[in-house]
Amino acid sequence: MRFTLFIWRQSNKEEKGRFKKYQVDDISSSMSFLEMLDLLNEQLINKNEDPVTFDHDCREGICGSCSLVINGVAHGPERGTTACQLHMRSFKDGETIHIEPWRAKSFPINKDLSTNRRSFDSIIQSGGFISINSGSVPDANSTPIPKTIADKAMDAAACIGCGACAAACKNSSAMLFVAAKVSQLSSLPQGKAEADKRVLKMISTHDKEGFGSCTNTGACEAVCPKEISIGHIAKLNREFIRAAFKSDLNL
Amino acid sequence: MLLDGKIPPGNLSDKWSKAKFDMKLVSPANKRKYKVIVVGSGLAGASAAATLAELGYNVACFCFQDSPRRAHSIAAQGGINAAKNYQGDGDSVYRLFYDTIKGGDFRSREANVHRLAEVSVNIIDQAVAQGVPFARDYGGLLANRSFGGAQVSRTFYAKGQTGQQLLLGAYSSLSRQISKGAVNMFTRSEILDLVIHEDQAKGIVVRDLISGKMTVHYADAVVLATGGYGNVFFLSTNAAGCNVTASFRAYKKGAGFANPCFTQIHPTCIPVSGHFQSKLTLMSESLRNDGRVWVPKKKGDKRPAKEIAEDERDYYLERKYPSFGNLAPRDIASRSAKEACDAGLGVGDSGLGVYLDFSSAIERLGEQAIKERYGNLFHMYEKITNENPYKVPMRIYPAVHYTMGGLWVDYHLQTTTPGLFAIGEANFSDHGANRLGASALMQGLADGYFVLPYTIGQFLADQRPLSQSETGELEKSGQDTCQKVENKLNKLINIKGKKSPLQFHKELGEIMWDKCGMERDKKGLSTAIEDIGSLREEFWQNLNVTGSKESFNQQLEKAGRVADFLEFGELMCRDAKEREESCGGHFRTEHQTEDGEAKRNDKDFSHVSVWQSQDEKAPLCHKEKLVFENVKLVTRSYK
Structure with a gap:
């Protein structure tokens, strides 16, 4: 297979970027998308040109490093798939492919296709945890948790923190990311004690980091590689409204 | 090289309790005066950094990924073992201990493995309290599955994403400490060398991967939680960034490296x-x-x-x-x-x-x-x-999936270099010659949550904190080390040859898989040592690293890691050649039974091989004799 690629090149955060055209030939349909980029980079190195910088690590769809907008869609054309798990068989021979980094104000570009997602860590640091210290905990089976609730918490917890949700959103809202964590922890009995404080703090940090508001377009759910449902945003809203009322009334 | 395992005396099942009681404590008011560096933010690193901070130490944690949540522990799928015996199927701490010793083909330390089995039960409690959504039965209690090498169901799991969920649990505890200011987190920061001062580990040299800026960080103790070296084979289940640099630099600076040839092929x-x-x-x-x-x-x-x-x-x-x-x-x-x-x-x-x-x-x-x-x-x-x-x-x-070998550590998880600790996959301690499934998560978290936070106190209690000491001389040696690292980076960039770091990595991988993979023999290993030597020579003459060192340069990162793999691969082959027996994942074709099973040689090889680097000369092999007081060495049979 052969492809014409238009790749976003930008040497650092400050500099202005632009698309640059490349041609790749001899691509096998069972290559992953990132392996295709590896091959391009080897060609560039041979010509002593600067290879394309992109984030990747596990290459099995779980670490959340890879973050490419492919033909205008975060993580590319396959649903429920990270860019690293996307294979070239999903494209037509001879196709032109546009590759961009995440586009969101809160994810500034480091270089080329790599962005800075520290804002996501800040959101978790503001409350995405249960406040317990190592060792001072009860036996794991002391509180039975109905399977349906445990399974629901697991569905939310599957989030890999890649940022596709915010990159796909026209408002650059990271509400699906926040909702996944809030929903996981507030469904479980262990997480209820600080549920109110958690949701208020996480939303406040989300806004401070410059992410926009949610207008329920569902674009996030469509690109989420772990197919996390926007139903969790509904739960987040309920948690948030309840907590906000209670804090207004000093309850 | 002195190899004192510091195994506590007494009955196997009392050793850990006794050790904990005998260990010196650092008083709560003094803990904040000590700074501890933790390198790596996987299960072992994140859990250690969080727990040390909870205890009151001043912690700095480093990872090369853009967030601590992305460490490769995240990719573990199947589960985590614990001797909870929730299924009532005859499990116990002793059985988990025995299965692990036997699974490791009798090449690990009894005392360490027993401690691992003991604290395994605490890990599950800890994870559940953090909100880790383990699988449950309809009655609401935790579910278990069985795993290789065991005849009981003791594996806890969260779908096929157990590593992810446990890591996110540890990451949440770490995040909580970061928000309190108790952990200073450095992301996209790669350790390139250790600062050794007066024979003690006192800091690390770090490159900021975005700006290329080099910095030296000092501490009272350095903990390496930098994972395994499976990527020496190029093709492995490890993440692209996994590397041996931190452990290998420690080895070059004097820390003993134990059983490097023990590799797990999944x-x-x-x-x-x-x-x-x-x-x-x-x-x-x-x-x-x-x-x-x-x-x-x-x-x-x-x-x-x-x-x-x-x-x-x-x-x-x-x-x-x-x-x-x-x-x-x-x-x-x-x-x-x-x-x-x-x-x-x-x-x-x-x-x-x-x-x-x-x-x-x-x-x-x-x-x-x-x-x-x-x-x-x-x-x-x-x-x-x-x-x-x-x-x-x-x-x-x-x-290739996991490496049982790693930095040699004593019962306190301290390497042969005082002040330098190694936890998780980075150390050699618990899995012998073969790790059982669902035991890596267990060991990483055991070390980080429940072992190191105790044992490091014993070391620190005898140290005068850096925060209250004259550090002029130390900083001089830190700057000196930093300069040497910069020189090496310049050298890599200035070769300007024809081949990319990736090409060298692939070639090394082929040699390793061919000669030091699932089956090894003396002749092949000798050839491999020569071939790696020639490849290394070519590397330093014909490498092509594009770009500069003062910028985000993924080729330079890769080149540095491959440079260390090229030396480390040779050490693995040497170790595999020296060990004239077959055990666990180490299969020497010369040593097999008639029906093709591994043939151990307990008389001559019931020891840990610990390698000491010697600048230009070949490394020295020291031995720590393994003493079995509780289990009888038998031929492993799963028939």
Whole structure:
């Protein structure tokens, strides 16, 4: 297979970027998308040109490093798939492919296709945890948790923190990311004690980091590689409204 | 090199309690005066950094990824062992201890392994309290599955994402401490060397991967939680960034490196599909609970699996190991797969694959039940291979997955360099010559949550904190080390040869897989040592690193890691050559029984081989004798 690629090149955060055209030939349909980029980079190195910088690590769809907008869609054309798990068989021979980094104000570009997602860590640091210290905990089976609730918490917890949700959103809202964590922890009995404080703090940090508001377009759910449902945003809203009322009334 | 394991005296089951009581404490008011550096933010690193901060130490944590949540522990699928005996099926701390010692082919320390089994139960409590959504039964209590090398169900799991969920648990505790200011987190920061001052580890040299800026960080103790070195084989199940640099730099600076040749080749990975392949993907061992492994009985049988009748199939694990069947330990399952393929019975285009077939489980339990257990794994398999495993059997082949060897540590997890600790996969301590499934998560978290936070106090209590000391001399040696690292980076950039770091890495991987992989022999290892030497020479003359050192430069990162792998690979081959026996994952073709099983030599090799670097000369091999007071050394049998 052969492809014409238009790749976003930008040497650092400050500099202005632009698309640059490349041609790749001899691509096998069972290559992953990132392996295709590896091959391009080897060609560039041979010509002593600067290879394309992109984030990747596990290459099995779980670490959340890879973050490419492919033909205008975060993580590319396959649903429920990270860019690293996307294979070239999903494209037509001879196709032109546009590759961009995440586009969101809160994810500034480091270089080329790599962005800075520290804002996501800040959101978790503001409350995405249960406040317990190592060792001072009860036996794991002391509180039975109905399977349906445990399974629901697991569905939310599957989030890999890649940022596709915010990159796909026209408002650059990271509400699906926040909702996944809030929903996981507030469904479980262990997480209820600080549920109110958690949701208020996480939303406040989300806004401070410059992410926009949610207008329920569902674009996030469509690109989420772990197919996390926007139903969790509904739960987040309920948690948030309840907590906000209670804090207004000093309850 | 003095190898004092510092194993506490007394009965096996009392050693850890006694050690904890005997250890010196640092008073709460003094803890904040001590600074501890933790390198790595996987299960071991994140749990250690969080716990040390909770205790009151001043912690700095470093990772090369853009967030601590992305460390490769995240990719562990199947589960975590713990001796909870929630299933009432006869499990106990002693049984977990025994299974682990036996699984490791009697090449690990009794006391360390027993402690691991003891604290395993605390890990599950800890994770549940953090909100880790483990699988549960309808009654609301925790569910278990069985795993290779055990006859009880003691593995806790969260779908096929157990590593992810446990890591996110540890990451949440770490995040909480970061928000309190108790941990200073440095992301996209790679350790390139250690600062050793007056024979003690006192800091690290770090490169900021975005700006290229070099900095030196000082501390009262340095903890390496930098994972394993499976990527020395190039193709492995490790993440692209996993590397040996931190451990190898520690070794070059004097820390002993233990059993480097002990590598785990995991039996259930997706076979290689082409020369462009950048990594191998694991399919969790838990699949062997319901999948049956087979190959056609007839050589070169290329018919589709469903056309091969029952009596034309060889379910070779069930045949050879009737009591463990498809759940034989990893080393045995891997080697059996290789044997079948070497005999021409392999399946798939390359002939390097065996079937893992779920049809009888789907018939018995229904597709929905299988989907619930392994849905995400089946999905991943289909993504990669374009085949539907609900309809046709999976094809699997062994791949490098984990490294049991690592920095030598004593019972306190301290290396031979005072002040330098190693935890998780980075140390050698608990898995002997073969790790059992679902034990890596257990060990990483045991070290980080429950062992190191105690043992490091014993060391620090005797130290005058840096925060209250004159540090002029130390800073001089720190700057000196930093300068040497910069010189090396300049050297890498200025070679301006023809070959990329990736090409060198691939070539090294081929040598390692060929000569130091699933089977090894003396002649092959000698050749490998020579070949690696020549490749290394070529590397320093013909490497091409584009870009500059003062910018975000992924080629330079890769080149530095490959440079260390090129030296480390040789050390592995030396170790494999020196160990004239077969045990666990280390199979020397010269040492096998008549029916092709590993033949251990307890008389001469019941020891840990610890390598000491000697600048230009060949490294020295020291031995720590393994003493077994509680278990009897037997030939491992899973028949």
